[in-house]
Amino acid sequence: MLEIKVNNINIDLPEDISVAITVENPMFTTEKLPLPFSLSFELPPTPKNLKVFKHINRLGSHNGDSLFQPYSCQIYFQSILIQDGVMNATSAEKSIKVQFTGVDFNENLKKALFTKDLGTANFPGSSSPGYNVSSSYYYSYRQWATAHSYNTANDYIFAPIAVKTKEDEFGYYSADVRGYADPRDGKMYYSNVINQPYWMIRDMYLNSFNANNQSFYYPGGLEGYHALMYPQFRIGYIINQLIGSALISSPFDIGILRDVLLPTFYLPKVGNWSMYGPWISSDYGQVPAYLKLQDVMPDIDANKFLQMIFNVFCMTLLAEKGKFKIVQNKDILTRAVKHNWSDKIMYQVDISSDSGKFYDYGFNDRKSFADNVGYRTVATLEAMHDDHFELVNHEDVYEQLFYISSTQQYIMKKGFWRRVLTDNEESWELIAAYEFKGFAPVKQPDIGDRDKYNARTDITQLYLIPSIYFPDMTLHPNDKKYWIVPKWDPDQGDGSTILSRNVRSSALSLLLYAGTKQVDGMTYPFLSPYENANLSLNWEGTNGLLNQFHKEFKAWIEKSKVRLNGTFLLSALELNRLSIIDKVHFQGRNFYIEKLQYTIRRDRIDPVVADLIEA
Secondary structure (H helix, E strand, O other): OEEEEEOOEEOOOOOOOEEEEEEEOHHHOOOOOOOOOEEEEEEOOOHHHHHHOOOOOOHHHOOOOHHHOOEEEEEEEOOEEEEEEEEEEEEEOOOEEEEEEOOOOOHHHOOEHHHOOOOEEEEOOEOOOOOOOOOEHHHHHHHHHHHOOOOOOOOEEOOOEEEOOOOOOOOOEEEEEEEEEOOOOOOEEEEEEEOOHHHHHHHHEEOOOEOOOOEOEEOOOOOOEEOOOOOEEEHHHHHHHHHHHHEEEOOOOOHHHHHEEEEOOOOOOOOOOOOOOOOOOOOOOOOOEEEEHHHHOOOOEHHHHHHHHHHHOOEEEEEEOOEEEEEEHHHHHOOOEEEEOOOOEOOOOEEEEEOOOEEEEEEOOOOEOOOOOOOEEEOOHHHHHHOOOOOOOOOOEEEEEEEEOOOOEEEEEEEEEEEEEEOOEEEEEEEEEEEEEEEOOOOOOOOOOOOEEEEEEOOOOOEEEEEEEOOOOOOOOOOOEEEEEEEEOOOOOOOOOHHHHOOOOOOOOOEEEEEEEEEOOEEEEEEEOOEOOOOEOOOOOOOOHHHHHHHHHHHHHHOOEEEEEEEEOOOHHHHHHOOOOOEEEEOOEEEEEEEEEEEEEOOOEOOEEEEEEEO
């Protein structure tokens, strides 16, 4: 017999009730997420049902839409659990109209990431400024930032990222010249504008790291200066926060995927004086001070974020009996056969073919560079930086295109002298600059009129480049140091200052924690958009996405297969034991389940209509 429990109470059902169930395998969908199915029916307004739905028929019971909120719901047949989901009342007149939803998931995530609760960082202490005063929340902020460097925390980390700005050809003296008239002698005095390090750190970097004291704090001025902190979230942490305790298995929590990070590029309430105090969610001077982690997130819907992540790593989110788990597609493909349906068929099956599709993978917005005449090849970015050039005369200019084989990047290295005036006194500053031109083009095969399977991703790749390192707040025009860091090109604003670019990005990028590098003999935490010792975010290579995650699924997509549509007689117990990702055997061949459709009535379960595709 059919039973339906709402909030663990058996509700009264009409005699002619029919519950039509549809279950689809998310591995075969574009979203790679459990697809919600819903069904509507009417319940009799019995005293029990009215009590369960909190007397929805009484006007005095209503306070806003609280009585229309979903309740937990389970569907049983012969005391065997068939479906787990939620039920909500939609109206009440002569009957109670209700809707059952099999997966209460996607609707909850159709909101931007910055609207989802991702936790809060709290900064105890008074509002009195002082990065070195233990009673100040400035001090707590400094300790919090330091504690999240070097990959020790389980939620997010901090490591430096450069920002593309108008100062990419960086000198301690700007090309801008300003003059003033000295009232003592009436003469005009001209000087180049000084690029003060505390302004440059703010505008040119996210999480600028001070390797001298192994923190993000720079001594100087009255209270010192602190880099602006943009969390780089572990993908596993975000997924756990979005799905919650119902997620029972995720490969992002351990192993090589633990170090996959989502960088953020936005801070709330940023202002011109943002190097002097922490820029966080709470108002200036408010205690306790705090940062709501959702406030820094990009403008992308949570379900779109999950879809992009699962597509990149060829995974599927599975929902079963109210719980969720993330499964690699290759593990689904290699599952052992669990069911034999050869004797379950009721009628003749409908047989069709699937000729296989071309597996189209890659980055949609990868910046390719083909105008590569006259380049030099070096193995690493460090080798390019260390390649020495000399400019004998102040009018001399150096320019050389490099191809970096380890990162597949083309970079233009430039050198020139910048004339510097200080109260009309002339000097010269040697400028070295690096311009990212693009990646090596990916050759596309000729597939004719063959259909494509879209495995491409909209993930926006950052790139690595030598960037100016600021060891302190003083000027070092004749002793510049460079470090290798990822670089971000803002997708809105001109990027020249933090104020012009402080707009929530709608793009999604990924980075890997890749250990440490050195600058001036000292270590700093290093992020790579390409690879670490165990994983590559490039598609090709031994540790690449294709070899580690996609190759088995790619081989299956590209092979010819048989499709079946048939009607099968399955019992309640068999439905209970069946997972949508199970492999079934039928008349000498093995199949995956694409979709199941069946109807549960008060006294029976109708035969199951199944779409199968050959394993």
